[in-house]
Amino acid sequence: MITALKSKLRGWLIRPAVSAMLVWSAPVVAQDHADTIYINGVVRTMEAADDVRQAVAVRNGRILATGSTQDLLGHAGAQTSIVDLEGRTMLPGFIDAHGHxxxxxxxxxxxxxxxxxxxxxxxxxxxxxxxxxxxxxxxxxxxxxxxxxxxxxxxxxxxxxxxxxxxxxxxxxxxxxxxxxxxxxxxxxxxxxxxxxxxxxxxxxxxxxxxxxxxxxxxxxxxxxxxxxxxxALLPRRTMDERMEALGRAQDIYAGYGITTAQDGAASVEDYELLKAADEQGALKIDVAALLFFRAEWPNLATMPIGRQSPTRLSIAGVKLLLDGSPQGRTAWLKEPYHQVPDDRPADYQGYRQVEDDVLRQWIDRAAANHWPLFVHVNGDAAMQQLIDMTAAARSAGSDPAQRTIAIHSQVVGDGQLAQMKALDIQPSFFAAHTFYWGDWHRDVTLGAMRAARISPMRDALDIGLVPTIHNDTPIVPPDIMRLVWAAVTRTTRSGAQLGIEEAATPYEALLMVTRNAAWQIGEEQDKGTIAVGKEADLVVLDADPLTTDPAQLDKIAVARTISDGVEVYGAGS
Missing domain, CATH: 3.10.310.70 (Diaminopimelate Epimerase; Chain A, domain 1)
Structure with a gap:
């Protein structure tokens, strides 16, 4: 039912009547009654740092109006549900910039x-x-x-x-x-x-x-x-019913952290078939942006709606490439050797590549020809340079750029690489949770102090004019968005040390990277990422305001409600 409703709403969004909703004054005499009105809150729209409202009205899964409590109560009808936020903070629903x-x-x-x-x-x-x-x-x-x-x-x-x-x-x-x-x-x-x-x-x-x-x-x-x-290959085959039930529980975990759009960051053919079946059966409680894994044997890749806006909960945001491994596992591909190499590896061990240059170039050209967004796993600076060089070579040969190129993880970014990325419109999605979960390990074992201090260089990326996001890479770590925001702002390790605080984001910037920027990176900025009239009613309610909370306590902020397409999927009414 939710999927069918969402399909209908795509047409509703473009009706001329939407523009009329932007004009209202106190008291409002509404022609269209809201399904739900959230009142008495601190509504941070993320349209601008100082754009704060009291209330949000929702109709048919979309934002009908925002403003003061008094004004928006004019949209109430006999069937309207009034939800008192009691001073809690409402934000756009969190978007999983990269996860599985x-x-x-x-x-x-x-x-x-x-x-x-x-x-x-x-x-x-x-x-x-x-x-x-x-x-x-x-x-x-x-x-x-x-x-x-x-x-x-x-x-x-x-x-x-x-x-x-x-x-x-x-x-x-x-x-x-x-x-x-x-x-x-x-x-x-x-x-x-x-x-x-x-x-x-x-x-x-x-x-x-x-x-x-x-x-x-x-x-x-x-x-x-x-x-x-x-x-x-030893893993047992599960039935579709078993997989569907597990998918439901996984969605509940995401919703509990305020996430209204999840990513399936390296979908196999079987993964996509499961998601498609769940979408068709109305079993997706939150939206899912799938990335099709390049090594899977797709029978009809050229005809799939990659990078196109979807009328349902499931979309294909792009194609996922994999260029190297993980820095904490010491398989990421670095320009310089690891600080401490694994046992039985040579002293100059630098990790290793996953694909040859010609294979990467073929995928870049193919994505450009088909207007596919590319999402490319790059952890090490050698892998990042491979992506930069092959993208530059494709441009020089006259290949049109891919619709969007996102460098997933971007942990070890070398001097000058951010500028090269900006010139080529390669946007980073930083695995910013690393500073907490593996910051001490990187400093002492994998990278050494200097390189470790520059992992996830958010400050430099923001200052140079890139449009970065941050992510948890779930299930590598839980999809805890407020812990992620805290890690991006404080860059605190497990031991309580700070790791490269000069690369920290501000609280507002960190929130942008899990809302507005994240919507942009998956090509859904017209529908998501901010609380604005006509956009999807994807909302999260927190028990404290992240922009007035002590940054050291950001990870303690709890999610009170999660609303996806106007339906509460976590909280008091779910």
Whole structure:
């Protein structure tokens, strides 16, 4: 029903009557009664820093009017619901600038192996005990795969990955597969490695590494990047009903953090089919912007509505490319060696690329020819330079630019690269949560103090005139937008240190990057990102005002309500 309503509203938006709604004075005598009026709030429209209203009227899932409580009550009719915000702050619904909704749904029933504050795994013994408890609670039959997600060698007391023997100690008679917190590495026990054909004498795949024991041939248990796909093949196939139910729970998690538009940041064919089915069945509670993963075997990519405005909750925002790995996992591609290289790597180890230049150039040209937006995973400065150079080469050869190019993560951006990005209209989406979750690790282990202080260089990007966003990359970390805003503003690490505070954003800028800028990056700025007449009624209500709260307390601000297309999907009435 929501999908059908949204389709109808696209036509409503362009009616001339909308312009008449912009003209009103106290008291309003409204021709159109509102479905809901939110009153007595601090409504920050994000149209400008000082644009603050008291009330918002909603009709048919769109913003009917904004203004004072007294004026907007003139839009009330017999069936209008009046919601008293009681001084709480209303903002445009948060937009997930980059994350993986399907991946969250796919891992939602895995053993949670994350360190605090997400879960409680602090060392390898607690990882083992968590897995044993998971097997017991689930009553898993012998031989059934044990799945875990979120272990982090950066936070384990041992400062290393678990070995296959340590996972064998949990259960040697069944396969165990653990996905690293970065999403770019995995660990398996002996049985899992055997079943995946990785245990002995397996060759490293292109774009991946099988870490080995001292004999040089036997897998240690840890695999990187493309080598993970062999372990992923062990995952059990779930029914469509099971996947749909998990997708519903994943959406509830997003809504609980005030998110009204999620991203599915590397959708496979199966992921997109699930999202499309959910959209058609009215099972999407929030909007979803899908990015089609370039390595998936799409049967009809040329005919898909990539980068076009959608009349339903599901849109295809662009095509997702992957150029390198993760800095916390030390697989991101850097220009200079890692501060501390992983075991058994040469002293000049710099990570590695995922695609060759000619492959990247072909995708840039293809996107330009089809007017597809490109969303490109680049963490290291070498990967960023590859994107810059291949984009510049395509322009020089006369290729029209892609509709939009977004550099996802943009963690290690070297001197001069932001200016090159601006010249080529490559816009960054910063994984700003890194400063909290892995800031200490980057400073001490992966990057060293100087490079670590410049991760997510938001200040420089804003000052140079780029249009950046910030993101959590869920499920890598939870989709907690207010913690993300806090991290962008304070750049505080787990240990309480500040990491490169000169690259911090202001609270208003951080909010822009999860509302207005985020809508622009996915091409939906006409409908989302600010509270304005005619736009979708995607709204979030917070229990405190982020622009008057002590910045050190921004992560403590709670979400009271989340409204998507005028429907409350989280809060008192949901």
């Amino acid at each position: 909704l399907s991946m969250l749904a796919g891992t939602i029933d895995f053993a949670n192996l994350a360190p605090p504050p997400v879960a409680n795994v602090r060392d390898i013994p607690s990882l083992q005990s968590t897995l044993r408890e998971y097997i017991k609670e689930r009553d898993l039959a012998p031989g059934i795969l044990v799945q875990g997600f979120g272990y982090d060698d950066a936070q384990l007391a041992e400062q290393r990955h678990p070995t296959r023997q340590e996972l064998d100690a949990v259960a040697a008679d069944r396969p165990i597969m653990l996905l690293h917190a970065s999403g770019h590495l995995a660990a398996g026990n002996t049985r899992a490695l055997e079943l995946a054909g990785l245990l002995r004498d397996a060759a490293d795949p292109a774009g991946g590494v099988i870490r080995r024991e001292a004999d040089g041939t036997t897998a240690s248990g840890v695999v990187e990047e493309a080598a993970m796909y062999r372990l992923f």
